[in-house]
Amino acid sequence: MYDTIKSILVLIALVASIGIFFRYAWQRLWVNLRRGQPTPPFTQWGERVKGLIVYVAAQWRLFRFRVPGIAHFFIFWGFLLLSLTILQAMVEGLLAFTNPHFVIPIIGTWGALAFVQDFFALFVIAGVSYGLYLRLVVNPERYAGSHRGKGVKVLTFILTIMLSLLLMNGLRINLDLDLLGRYRPISTLIGGLFASLPDATQSILAEVSYWIHLGVVLLFLTELPQGKHFHIVTSIPAVLLRDLEPRGRLPKPADGASGVGTMEQFRWRTMLDFYTCTECGRCQEMCPAHTSGSTLSPKLLTMNLRHNLEERGAALSAKKTNGVLSKTLIGDVIAEEAIWSCTTCYTCDQECPLFIEHVNPIVEMRRHLVLEGKMDKMLQEALANLGRYGNSLGQSDRMRAKWTQGLQPAVKDARREPVEYLWFVGDYASYSPTLTDVTRKTAQVFQHAGLNFGILFDAERNAGNDVRRVGEEGLFEMLSGKNMQALSKCKYETIVTTDPHTYNTLKNEYPWNGNRPNILHYTELLDQLIAKGQLKLSKKLDSRITYHDPCYLGRYNGVYDSPRRLLRATGCELIEMSRHGDRAFCCGAGGGRIWMEEKPGRERPSEMRVKDAAELAGIREFVVACPKDVTMFKDAVKTTGNESKLHVKDVIELVYEAL
Amino acid sequence: MKIAVPIKFVPDLVEELTIDSNGAALDTSWLRFIINEFDDHAIEQAILLKERAGAEVTVICAEGDGVDDILFATAAKGADSLVKLTGDFGGGINSHAAARALADLFKESKPDLILTGVQGHNDLDGSVGALLAEYLGMPFVGYVAGVALSDGKAVIRKEYPGGIIAEMEIKLPAVLGIQAAEQPPRYVAYSKINQIMKTAKIEDRALANLDFNGGATVSRMFKPKAASQATMIQGSPDEVAERVFGLLKEHGVM
Numbered sequence: 001m002y003d004t005i006k007s008i009l010v011l012i013a014l015v016a017s018i019g020i021f022f023r024y025a026w027q028r029l030w031v032n033l034r035r036g037q038p039t040p041p042f043t044q045w046g047e048r049v050k051g052l053i054v055y056v057a058a059q060w061r062l063f064r065f066r067v068p069g070i071a072h073f074f075i076f077w078g079f080l081l082l083s084l085t086i087l088q089a090m091v092e093g094l095l096a097f098t099n100p101h102f103v104i105p106i107i108g109t110w111g112a113l114a115f116v117q118d119f120f121a122l123f124v125i126a127g128v129s130y131g132l133y134l135r136l137v138v139n140p141e142r143y144a145g146s147h148r149g150k151g152v153k154v155l156t157f158i159l160t161i162m163l164s165l166l167l168m169n170g171l172r173i174n175l176d177l178d179l180l181g182r183y184r185p186i187s188t189l190i191g192g193l194f195a196s197l198p199d200a201t202q203s204i205l206a207e208v209s210y211w212i213h214l215g216v217v218l219l220f221l222t223e224l225p226q227g228k229h230f231h232i233v234t235s236i237p238a239v240l241l242r243d244l245e246p247r248g249r250l251p252k253p254a255d256g257a258s259g260v261g262t263m264e265q266f267r268w269r270t271m272l273d274f275y276t277c278t279e280c281g282r283c284q285e286m287c288p289a290h291t292s293g294s295t296l297s298p299k300l301l302t303m304n305l306r307h308n309l310e311e312r313g314a315a316l317s318a319k320k321t322n323g324v325l326s327k328t329l330i331g332d333v334i335a336e337e338a339i340w341s342c343t344t345c346y347t348c349d350q351e352c353p354l355f356i357e358h359v360n361p362i363v364e365m366r367r368h369l370v371l372e373g374k375m376d377k378m379l380q381e382a383l384a385n386l387g388r389y390g391n392s393l394g395q396s397d398r399m400r401a402k403w404t405q406g407l408q409p410a411v412k413d414a415r416r417e418p419v420e421y422l423w424f425v426g427d428y429a430s431y432s433p434t435l436t437d438v439t440r441k442t443a444q445v446f447q448h449a450g451l452n453f454g455i456l457f458d459a460e461r462n463a464g465n466d467v468r469r470v471g472e473e474g475l476f477e478m479l480s481g482k483n484m485q486a487l488s489k490c491k492y493e494t495i496v497t498t499d500p501h502t503y504n505t506l507k508n509e510y511p512w513n514g515n516r517p518n519i520l521h522y523t524e525l526l527d528q529l530i531a532k533g534q535l536k537l538s539k540k541l542d543s544r545i546t547y548h549d550p551c552y553l554g555r556y557n558g559v560y561d562s563p564r565r566l567l568r569a570t571g572c573e574l575i576e577m578s579r580h581g582d583r584a585f586c587c588g589a590g591g592g593r594i595w596m597e598e599k600p601g602r603e604r605p606s607e608m609r610v611k612d613a614a615e616l617a618g619i620r621e622f623v624v625a626c627p628k629d630v631t632m633f634k635d636a637v638k639t640t641g642n643e644s645k646l647h648v649k650d651v652i653e654l655v656y657e658a659l
Numbered sequence: 660m661k662i663a664v665p666i667k668f669v670p671d672l673v674e675e676l677t678i679d680s681n682g683a684a685l686d687t688s689w690l691r692f693i694i695n696e697f698d699d700h701a702i703e704q705a706i707l708l709k710e711r712a713g714a715e716v717t718v719i720c721a722e723g724d725g726v727d728d729i730l731f732a733t734a735a736k737g738a739d740s741l742v743k744l745t746g747d748f749g750g751g752i753n754s755h756a757a758a759r760a761l762a763d764l765f766k767e768s769k770p771d772l773i774l775t776g777v778q779g780h781n782d783l784d785g786s787v788g789a790l791l792a793e794y795l796g797m798p799f800v801g802y803v804a805g806v807a808l809s810d811g812k813a814v815i816r817k818e819y820p821g822g823i824i825a826e827m828e829i830k831l832p833a834v835l836g837i838q839a840a841e842q843p844p845r846y847v848a849y850s851k852i853n854q855i856m857k858t859a860k861i862e863d864r865a866l867a868n869l870d871f872n873g874g875a876t877v878s879r880m881f882k883p884k885a886a887s888q889a890t891m892i893q894g895s896p897d898e899v900a901e902r903v904f905g906l907l908k909e910h911g912v913m
């Protein structure tokens with residue numbers, strides 16, 4: 001009798017919970033996502049499947065936060081292995097009316113599996129307990145704004161599922177009902193605690209454990225699609241369908257030229273990211289905009305977008321024009337200030353274990369704001385200057401090469417004669433009075449190495465990297481078009497850039513149509529010349545220095561070693577800051593931030609970065625490889641009172657000194 | 660409501676200015692031209708009025724380098740028709756000739772309101788606005804920093820030095836010299852301009868006989884002689900005092 005009722009109850013519970021799961025999943029993954037814009041076709045399937053193995057199965061990116069990563073690894077694998085015991089519990093319940101002790105072949109009869117599962121149940125308990133400790137006791141800043149209650153609830157669910165499983169198995173072992181009892185040492189140990197109870201009591205307890213186990217599993221199933229734990233489902237397509245283009249290549253606008261001003265203008269693939277966010281806050285913890293107190297947090301951005309996608313999806317499906325639909329994406333859902341605060345440093349995208357994109361949706365929304373003409377006054381002026389003169393500083397294009405005056409031998413005009421190296425100098429290096437001295441030194445180092453190089457003189461325009469990233473796609477096209485036109489008339493083999501931003505867009509975004517020349521940052525070029533023996537440094541400098549990786553050289557393009565080798569070649573002793581390499585903290589100038597007003601009263605990213613260097617003992621020089629960094633950090637060294645302690649220098653200055 | 664905005668291009672001061680060999684004008688071969696800043700404000704004010712109350716905005720400019728781009732940009736902002744005046748303007752057009760030519764144009768098109776920049780930095784003897792009003796027999800207010808329209812009238816705000824704002828009513832049709840629009844001229848995205856270039860038309864209008872009468876002529880143009888440079892005296896107060904004393908003595912003052 002009981003067994004029949006059990007079967008019926010399990011059937012009802014299964015149908016109900018699976019029904020709820022699919023109802024939500026359908027609405028979110030099919031109905032809501034279908035309202036998004038089309039996504040370009042996915043290719044490179046080999047690479048994609050490899051990603052599943054590395055980033056889902058091996059959880060590679062999670063280990064960037066070591067201990068939480070290990071905890072998650074065990075929860076994940078425990079979940080996979082133990083889903084088989086969940087299947088056993090379901091089938092066992094369904095078939096109870098004919099055979100109350102039914103076991104699924106292999107799943108319920110394979111000793112080795114039982115052994116591994118038994119231990120993994122323990123690992124999951126350990127992992128989940130650590131998760132609870134993190135949320136309830138440590139509560140790191142990265143969790144600020146996450147749904148803490150839901151997180152704790154689900155962790156408690158998992159803990160209950162594991163404990164009830166071990167208890168059920170233990171009691172069944174005591175009652176001699178478990179064929180694989182001897183393969184389950186942990187369960188046996190737990191069962192031992194209850195061995196003294198009468199068999200009838202144990203049998204009832206085992207049944208209660210079964211119901212708790214299955215009940216909480218099914219409850220979890222209904223909870224799954226409603227919050228951050230939906231990543232269990234979406235992480236697989238999210239990793240599989242991740243952007244495989246170079247990091248430095250921003251996707252084309254999703255909805256024509258208009259940018260994104262309402263949710264449905266996002267690509268459906270971008271929307272999938274919103275559902276994939278686990279609210280872990282790794283992005284938030286590392287974000288320079290968030291750390292300096294702006295309203296932007298990449299995590300909250302994604303969560304707010306998800307919420308809007310949800311509520312709009314429901315409202316559109318209900319065909320009701322309630323208040324939800326009149327909420328504006330930019331303004332009500334995401335603050336304009338948050339959108340403009342991003343430095344596009346890529347830390348958030350890099351840290352996300354599930355490849356959620358933040359820079360791309362931010363730029364999409366910026367495109368909309370630019371189209372509406374809504375922007376900071378300084379930025380508007382910079383864009384107007386870029387359109388008119390080809391540089392953000394509002395200076396005549398005829399003065400672009402003024403810094404070359406007096407250099408002997410004269411710098412070649414690459415438009416007039418063929419050169420081996422075409423040097424793309426960039427705006428700041430060409431015009432900024434504080435930088436032209438560094439630029440002249442660069443030319444002198446090139447001359448010293450006997451390079452056959454030339455520049456574009458007044459035909460060079462801002463390369464447009466940051467123009468693109470503030471959302472002015474049309475202006476980017478205009479600038480890149482003019483540069484391409486100028487370059488097409490020159491004969492050269494390699495392009496060398498001073499500015500990592502220029503380097504990035506030339507290398508990754510210009511329309512070379514398969515004829516991309518060799519493109520090098522000057523640190524790469526000089527590193528190669530030293531290796532070949534073409535550039536010899538005669539002096540040994542004995543400074544203790546530290547090196548700041550520019551975002552667009554390091555994180556975006558993976559150039560970490562060339563500048564370091566170059567610095568060591570000068571004889572300097574390089575001491576790394578705690579945050580270096582791909583974890584280097586942004587100076588705050590990227591993504592067009594250098595053209596925008598700084599909110600007063602906040603500690604700027606550049607100031608925090610200077611403090612990183614000031615902490616190191618005996619460092620005299622703060623070395624950078626980006627003209628914007630020189631500007632940003634010279635200022636920050638002053639405002640943090642480190643002027644007498646730290647000197648900001650470009651790598652080239654040290655190379656020049658060591659000639 | 661028809662609003663007309665005649666604009667002009669002026670030399671861009673970003674470039675170094677040189678004087679031609681005759682010594683009475685700028686050397687145009689090195690000049691870059693840019694829209695007169697006040698005219699940019701006049702366009703913004705016209706677009707604001709259009710957005711607020713609906714109007715048909717026409718922007719008019721004499722041909723020259725970069726004029727098409729600016730006209731398309733104004734269309735992207737919301738201007739309805741674009742007119743380019745063509746003719747032989749090699750020697751430039753003075754305000755009188757411009758005002759007469761525009762007056763002929765407006766007698767035909769009969770705008771209700773003409774907004775123009777209150778001045779241009781290369782004006783010689785006054786702005787086009789006032790002259791235009793005279794030729795058209797319309798009222799004129801200059802240095803305007805805000806306009807509101809209500810049937811057949813315009814309420815105008817004018818800022819006076821010392822933080823005083825005056826409001827006055829003027830009967831339409833009228834000419835206004837705009838000093839500042841109610842908001843800074845808006846940014847217009849390149850994609851928007853590219854889009855509008857596909858559909859917007861610039862109407863060419865040939866100007867046959869320009870009447871330059873009444874204008875001033877420049878007899879000599881030159882750069883001011885650099886005044887002798889100031890010298891910063893550094894040192895302790897005593898040293899500075901001694902040096903100043905020495906200098907005064909040297910120059911025979913003491």
